[in-house]
Amino acid sequence: MVVVFKQEYENQSMSNEYSYSRGRPPAESISRIADWDINDSIIPRVSNFNLWEEWADGHCRLVYPPNCEEAKRHASGWAMRNTNNHNVHILKKSCLGVLLCSRRCVLPSGDTVHLRPAICDKARKKQQGKPCPNRQCHGHLEIMPCRGHCGYPVTHFWRHTEYAIFFQAKGVHDHLRPEAKSTSEARRSFGTSRKIRNFGMILTRDVPFNNKVLNLKNQKQKAISNGNRKQYLSTQLTQELITENRNINSGCSCLPYCCVCNNSRLTAPGPEPATAMLQHQQASYPAQHHHHHHHRHYQHNTSSSSSSSEDDQHQHHQAWATSAGLQNYHVLQQLQSEPPSSSAIVQNMPSADFGFVTGPQPASAVYCQPMQQPTTDGDDVFQLQRIDLRPPGQDAATASSAYHKCSPTTVLDLGSGTIHKSPGQCSGDNGGVGWQHYQPVDYHHPAAVHHHHDHQQQQQCFQTQQSCDGVGYHHHPGQQLQYTTIKTEEVPESLDLMYPMAVQDVDYYAQLSSSSSSVDAACHKGNAVVGVHNDGSMDFIGGDGTMADISASQQVIDYMVLDPTKLLSNNNFYMDAYCGSGSGGAETNNNDSDHTAVAAFNEFQLNAADIHSWSQAINQ
DNA sequence: TACTGCGGGTTTG
DNA sequence: CAAACCCGCAGTA
Numbered sequence: 001m002v003v004v005f006k007q008e009y010e011n012q013s014m015s016n017e018y019s020y021s022r023g024r025p026p027a028e029s030i031s032r033i034a035d036w037d038i039n040d041s042i043i044p045r046v047s048n049f050n051l052w053e054e055w056a057d058g059h060c061r062l063v064y065p066p067n068c069e070e071a072k073r074h075a076s077g078w079a080m081r082n083t084n085n086h087n088v089h090i091l092k093k094s095c096l097g098v099l100l101c102s103r104r105c106v107l108p109s110g111d112t113v114h115l116r117p118a119i120c121d122k123a124r125k126k127q128q129g130k131p132c133p134n135r136q137c138h139g140h141l142e143i144m145p146c147r148g149h150c151g152y153p154v155t156h157f158w159r160h161t162e163y164a165i166f167f168q169a170k171g172v173h174d175h176l177r178p179e180a181k182s183t184s185e186a187r188r189s190f191g192t193s194r195k196i197r198n199f200g201m202i203l204t205r206d207v208p209f210n211n212k213v214l215n216l217k218n219q220k221q222k223a224i225s226n227g228n229r230k231q232y233l234s235t236q237l238t239q240e241l242i243t244e245n246r247n248i249n250s251g252c253s254c255l256p257y258c259c260v261c262n263n264s265r266l267t268a269p270g271p272e273p274a275t276a277m278l279q280h281q282q283a284s285y286p287a288q289h290h291h292h293h294h295h296r297h298y299q300h301n302t303s304s305s306s307s308s309s310e311d312d313q314h315q316h317h318q319a320w321a322t323s324a325g326l327q328n329y330h331v332l333q334q335l336q337s338e339p340p341s342s343s344a345i346v347q348n349m350p351s352a353d354f355g356f357v358t359g360p361q362p363a364s365a366v367y368c369q370p371m372q373q374p375t376t377d378g379d380d381v382f383q384l385q386r387i388d389l390r391p392p393g394q395d396a397a398t399a400s401s402a403y404h405k406c407s408p409t410t411v412l413d414l415g416s417g418t419i420h421k422s423p424g425q426c427s428g429d430n431g432g433v434g435w436q437h438y439q440p441v442d443y444h445h446p447a448a449v450h451h452h453h454d455h456q457q458q459q460q461c462f463q464t465q466q467s468c469d470g471v472g473y474h475h476h477p478g479q480q481l482q483y484t485t486i487k488t489e490e491v492p493e494s495l496d497l498m499y500p501m502a503v504q505d506v507d508y509y510a511q512l513s514s515s516s517s518s519v520d521a522a523c524h525k526g527n528a529v530v531g532v533h534n535d536g537s538m539d540f541i542g543g544d545g546t547m548a549d550i551s552a553s554q555q556v557i558d559y560m561v562l563d564p565t566k567l568l569s570n571n572n573f574y575m576d577a578y579c580g581s582g583s584g585g586a587e588t589n590n591n592d593s594d595h596t597a598v599a600a601f602n603e604f605q606l607n608a609a610d611i612h613s614w615s616q617a618i619n620q
Numbered sequence: 621t622a623c624t625g626c627g628g629g630t631t632t633g
Numbered sequence: 634c635a636a637a638c639c640c641g642c643a644g645t646a
Contacts (some may be wrong), residue, residue, distance in 0.1 A: 074624085082625060083637075091625075094637080120622055121640085152637070 036061065038090055038157040038168035045163045055177060056156075062167040071165040074158045078146075079117045079178050083155070094153040095146035095171075096124065098178040101132040103139030116178035117143055148174040 036044055038061070050062040052070050054077040064071035074080075080093035099115035106112055113133055118124040124143070132139040146153040149171025159166040 082623095084625095084627060084629095084639090085636075086627075088626080118622070119624075123622060155637095 036166070038159050038166060043159065043161050043164075043166055045161070047163070049164065050167075056167065056169050057154075058169065058172050060167075060169050062169075064165040064167060066160070066163060066165055068165060071158075071167065074156070075181070076156060077177060077180060078154070078156075078173060079119060079181075080156050081119045089159060091158040093156040093158070095148065095155070095173060097144045097146040097153070098175045099127055099141045100144045100176070101134065101137055101139040102142045103132065103137055105132060105134050105137035105139055107134055107136075112176075113141070114176040114178055115141060116181065144175050146171075146173055146175055148172045 046063050048063075049065045049068070052064065052068060053060075053062060054070070054075070056062060056076065057078075066072075074091060074093065076093070079096040079098070081096050083092045083094045085092040096117040096119070099113070099117050101113040104112065111134075115127070115133070118127055128140075128142055130141045132141060148154040152171070154169065154171035154173050157166075157168040157170075159168075
């Protein structure tokens with residue numbers, strides 16, 4: 001057996017400057033493509049390891065160092081339960097899905113419920129049927145099982161060798177990420193579900209700095225019981241956020257939404273229509289890769305020495321650099337009026353900690369926009385993202401509620417840097433009509449302090465490739481990120497966005513396998529387009545999904561508006577668009593509208609659901 | 621009380 | 634036969 005661990009190391013500056021994008025593994029992590037299988041009789045010895053991926057998703061193979069605590073614990077953000085595969089050498093786990101509200105309630109803030117199922121069967125049974133944490137909802141908790149692997153739960157395999165810990169995942173989670181394990185544990189330590197209910201509402205309404213307090217206990221315990229564990233966690237903090245989710249199908253070549261396997265429920269209306277899409281897209285959303293300042297390779301002697309001040313800053317930025325922060329940005333704004341005093345922190349726990357996902361998740365990726373750090377000259381720009389510096393410029397609640405009502409008045413094509421304006425329509429297919437085009441303004445790398453945001457954003461907003469056999473990640477040195485700052489002059493408050501774009505620096509769609517060509521159309525992620533309302537709400541729009549869009553910086557593109565109301569109320573709306581025309585993605589879509597639908601659907605996955613990474617980041 | 625790993629056993633395709 | 638699944642047990646926190 002020829003074993004080649006394809007390394008995709010970048011030199012540090014390169015990784016800082018160019019490397020982050022959706023669909024690619026962390027630049028400092030080795031490729032998720034490996035010429036080994038967990039079931040191989042002989043597993044190669046390796047010395048280069050992947051960074052820890054808490055939310056590993058899709059078909060992937062990862063190698064962790066033998067001293068990786070998370071790997072040793074076979075940890076995962078997903079709720080994975082042990083499954084007996086009658087192989088003492090390989091530990092197999094299957095996903096339990098996520099606990100959802102039976103009514104799929106959406107809080108005024110836009111939050112939804114996504115609790116972590118208990119691993120223990122008995123405890124899990126007790127969870128089900130309990131009242132929804134949303135006090136104003138009369139629904140009950142129910143399990144949405146994972147069917148991400150051809151109709152069966154996603155499975156994780158762990159295999160230990162003397163020199164490494166091998167991890168292999170099969171399937172693509174078709175549901176929301178559950179709350180982070182640390183959050184679940186913390187909540188449990190808090191007490192009964194009744195408390196949860198109350199907490200949930202409090203937190204959802206208020207602050208995002210929640211779990212910092214919520215997990216104090218946990219942290220204490222960890223620190224006490226684990227010696228230098230704490231320090232390790234600070235390292236982990238970065239690494240966990242580096243989680244990169246994209247799918248590299250080595251076994252099943254089905255598309256995540258239109259699995260061509262026999263059992264895929266996604267090809268037909270499933271029992272959980274209201275959430276299937278939301279969940280899938282959420283699940284497919286990569287954990288955030290942020291903050292290269294803390295990036296490090298996993299070597300045999302992994303260590304961390306972040307200063308407290310660094311950590312503070314790190315956490316501070318991280319809250320905004322992660323999609324979770326984005327999800328809650330409006331909540332943060334509310335919090336702005338109050339200094340984050342300890343009491344406030346105690347009272348205000350983020351919805352994330354209690355299993356809420358803020359906002360219509362499909363569109364939550366849109367929230368990344370306010371996070372874009374502008375050049376320092378724009379006081380009128382990016383007020384939202386500067387909550388740490390000043391009071392918010394907009395009312396979050398307004399933005400959230402308005403989100404459901406209107407389509408964007410301003411749309412930024414993240415791929416081309418073109419800004420489109422419209423009077424605002426509420427249609428899901430009004431793409432392009434009436435939009436004005438603004439030429440992108442190229443601002444090269446802004447202040448270094450924003451680097452992590454840049455990367456974060458890039459990863460968030462570039463769709464990842466998924467479910468394609470053999471995904472190649474190619475870097476083209478010497479090219480730079482392009483930052484596009486848009487200042488809307490006519491409607492100053494309507495939109496100010498800057499978005500880091502990888503212009504021609506990444507070949508997202510290089511296919512290593514000829515077999516992937518048939519699914520190119522479905523796999524390609526086009527330009528991410530974000531619409532921002534005057535009130536701060538935003539819609540999410542996908543590009544046309546063609547490769548040309550990736551590098552084309554100023555072309556007019558096709559796009560469609562993903563109407564959150566459709567996403568929430570009609571699970572099949574975009575699904576139909578996605579699957580209906582392409583035979584489950586198994587055939588190439590040549591029709592432009594199909595491209596649009598496919599791309600839009602894929603882009604739909606771009607949500608700011610990485611609440612857990614964010615939570616943990618805050619914690620640690 | 622819950623998590624985790626283990627392993628016997630059953631069901632299903 | 635492989636894979637998924639159920640169940641109980643033991644150790645641990």
